[in-house]
Structure formats: structure tokens, C-alpha cells
Amino acid sequence: MLYRILADAVVLIHFLWILFLISGAVWGRRNKAVRIIHLSGLVFAFIIEVFNFYCPLTYIEVWARARHDPASDYTGSFIIYYMEKMIYIELPRHLIAILTSLLCGFNAWFYLRRKHLVLDKKM
DSSP: OHHHHHHHHHHHHHHHHHHHHHHHHHHHTTOHHHHHHHHHHHHHHHHHHHTTOOOHHHHHHHHHHHHHOTTOOSOSOHHHHHHHHHHTOOOOHHHHHHHHHHHHHHHHHHHHHHHHHHHHHHO
């Protein structure tokens, strides 16, 4: 039971991390620490896609699920089931790499645009 709870918690953390990578620039505009974590996470996500690695959270979840019951199929809560469907979306690898690159580019533009706007206001 403990491993099932751990696996579900990892899925939830993974989902929240993905949401943070998508929308973290909004929060990172006002907070330098958040900006550093957000940009580092985006770089990490980009490296994972370029080198075709899996996220460490995926390994932890798979390990915990295997420890819980290696023969079990989906028997968990529907929320975790659908979050997993969103996290481990069935898309071609090249499309995920393109979407990751676009996300990184958008966030870089967002941060640089914000910096540019601040410089314009000072002048």
C-alpha cells in the first residue's frame, strides 16, 4: 500500500511540475528564485528531450508501482489514471521535442520581453 501511495504522489508531483514548466514564467517574472528554478527546469526538460532520456520522476513512479504489485493493471483512482494519461501522452517523440522547444522559446521570449519592458520604463 505504501508503494501505491508513493507512486500516486509521484504522479501528482509530476503533473504539478509540468504545470509549473508551462506557466511558471508568470510567477517567475516577479520572483528571482522562482525564475531560476523555472529556467533550470526548462533547460532540464529540453536536455531530456534532446537526448531521449526519461524524467527521473517516471523512473520513481515505475519503481514504486512495480514494488506495489508487478502484475497489477490500472486499479487506482480515476484522478491519478487521467493525470497519467496527460503526463505520458501518446505523441511521437519528435512532436514532443518540438513542443518542448516551443515552450522553452516562449518562456525565454517572455522573460526577455519583461526585462526589455522594465528597461524601457526606466528610460
